[in-house]
Structure formats: C-alpha cells, structure tokens
Amino acid sequence: MSKAAEIDIVSVSKVYGTTTAVHAISLKIPAGSYCCFLGPSGCGKTSTLRMLAGHEGISSGDIRLGNTVVTDFPPARRGTAMMFQSYALFPHLDLVDNVAFSLKMKGIAREERRAKALEMLKLMQMEAYATRRPAQLSGGQQQRVALARALITDPEALLLDEPLSALDPFLKIRMRAELKKLQKTLGITFVHVTHSQEEAMALADIMVIMNDGRIEQAASPREVFERPATAFVARFMGDHNVLSGRVTSNGDGVITMTAPEGQVFFVRGTGRQAGEAVDIAIRTDRVRLAQSDDKGFGFNGVVSNIEYRGATLKITVVGAGSDDFTVIASNDDEAVKSMAVGDAVSLSWAREDAILLGRMSA
Incomplete structure (x- = not known):
C-alpha cells in the first residue's frame, strides 16, 4: 500500500451559480487518520468530499495531498480513491473484473490485474465469491467489493460517501467495526461523510461538523462531546x-x-x-x-x-x-x-x- 498522506484544505469554496455551498473552509487532516465529515443535508460535506476527489471543481482555494497541490488534477492523478454511496458496481461483470476495472483502464495485463483483484477480495474476505455478479450478493458483501475496487489503486487517501447508509442497523454496526479495523491495518487516510452522529463518534479520530457550508468544529469525538464549540454543535x-x-x-x-x-x-x-x-x-x-x-x-x-x-x-x-x-x-x-x-x-x-x-x- 502507498503511505498515507496529510490532506490540507486551504480556503476552499464551492459556488453553484448564486449559491455558495462551501464557504472558504480550511482544515488539516493528519496522515493516517480517520476523519468523518458530519452535518445535516445541504451543509456542504459531500461537496467538500467531491472536491477532494476531483469530481467537483474548486471555485477558490487549494487542496494539497502530502506535498503536492492537486487542485487542478483529474481524479486519477490525485492519489485518492472514492467509494460511492450507491457502490456503483458493474452488474454484468464478476467480482474479479469489477475490482480490477481501474487497472484495466490503466492498461495493466489481464493476469496481473486479476491476481491483484483476487488479493484485494481476499483482504475483504470475499475471495470465495470471486466468480459471482453483484446482484448475487448482500448489501454488506457489495460494500466490501466496492471497497476492494477503491483500494486496488493503492491510494494515499480513501474517500467514502455515506458508505453505511444502505445497510440495515445490525450490519451497520458490524461494518463500522470492520472499516475502523481496515483503516488501522492499511494505515492510509480515510475521509468519510455521514449523517450519523453515532457513526462518526465510533469511527473518527477527527470529527468535522459542518453547517451551512462552514466548519463549526473540527476535533476528536471526545472533545466534541465534552466541549462543543457552538450552540449548533451542541444541539446537533x-x-x-x-x-x-x-x-x-x-x-x-x-x-x-x-x-x-x-x-x-x-x-x-x-x-x-x-x-x-x-x-x-x-x-x-x-x-x-x-x-x-x-x-x-x-x-x-x-x-x-x-x-x-x-x-x-x-x-x-x-x-x-x-x-x-x-x-x-x-x-x-x-x-x-x-x-x-x-x-x-x-x-x-x-x-x-x-x-x-x-x-x-x-
């Protein structure tokens, strides 16, 4: 795996027409940490994640990954990988080809990319299902495949957009523990967007609470719980x-x-x-x-x-x-x-x- 990178968000804004979705936010996410963005719908957390991934342009400001300013880089050159809320698996491909897809796009030979895909499926305890299609899997299994596909590129940072929202409550708790364990095992930076206070408290080394396109507080779960910075944080x-x-x-x-x-x-x-x-x-x-x-x-x-x-x-x-x-x-x-x-x-x-x-x- 690649070594983890610090993420530095410097006065980043996102404007859609006359609406400012993100107001000049600045934040340092330490290398190898688990960071959760949290807040109500429309607070700017998903826009921020998509700007980190390169799927949204930045209206002003910069994003640095490690020592590299990646503001104008396309997603594939950033050293990040994104796992989408919908998992976005290809229904007509088996799990190996789903996981290996990004390597295929890079022109890596079939045997090499399939071997790497099997290695990733093994990490996710999914190698026994390698020949299945996504429709033959449960929600939790699909999530593991989506994770394997994101991690196969050896990213310095993994970006997760509400990865547990489609799962039932019991599976959510189990997968939460598995995500934390995976992040510690890999040692890379995880940035995770969620609506759930409980999820963020359980997972995060650093919680970033957003409201109306601004960061209200960025701190450890213990500090947020014991010393909320604003009335919004305390109520939320x-x-x-x-x-x-x-x-x-x-x-x-x-x-x-x-x-x-x-x-x-x-x-x-x-x-x-x-x-x-x-x-x-x-x-x-x-x-x-x-x-x-x-x-x-x-x-x-x-x-x-x-x-x-x-x-x-x-x-x-x-x-x-x-x-x-x-x-x-x-x-x-x-x-x-x-x-x-x-x-x-x-x-x-x-x-x-x-x-x-x-x-x-x-």
Missing part, C-alpha cells in the same frame, strides 16, 4: 442542552447570563460584553432532578414529555426559554417513577457542567 450532537440569553455582567472569570424569562445563570468564561447574546450548554446526563443548592445553576420548569429507554428515561422540560430541555435520568431514581407530563420540576447542575459556547462569525 444531541447530548447537550442549550440555554440562550444576554450577558448582564462579566468579571473574575465568570459571566452572568439572563434568559428571556428572567432566570439568571452563571458560566465560567471571559471576553463577553454586557448586552451581548450568549449561549451555554449543559450535558443531558449531568442534569439533576433537584433544587439547586447553588444559585445560577438550575431552574424550575414543566415536564412536557417522558420517554422510556430501558435503563434510562428521557424527560423533556419546558422552561428558561427552552422548549426541549432534556434530562437523562436513571430508571431507578425514585423521583422519576411517579413523574408525569404536566408536573412542575426543579432542575440543577454542577458549576463545572455549564459550558460557554462560541458563535460562528458570518
């Missing part, structure tokens, strides 16, 4: 509550925020002016169903929904300007067992669990 990842308000004072490393309904909250932080809009986040599993002993770290609300989740309950509360403040509580909690929709409830959290969120500059 689904494990934090966000409370919004205005700064009323700022001193000694503590910001005082007043919510629209008048509740006052404290959060550690600096650099915010009085009157400025501000967001804070509190993890859903760190909220206690109890009156706060510490003023500024809790509020009273009304229960609007309760969902049973086996070992836990998801309780949704309306209050402090939020319609969906969420508490993940243990089913063994006595306070939870008698709770009903419409009940008044007191919530609180520890000082260290309030996180000051940043804001994206337009």
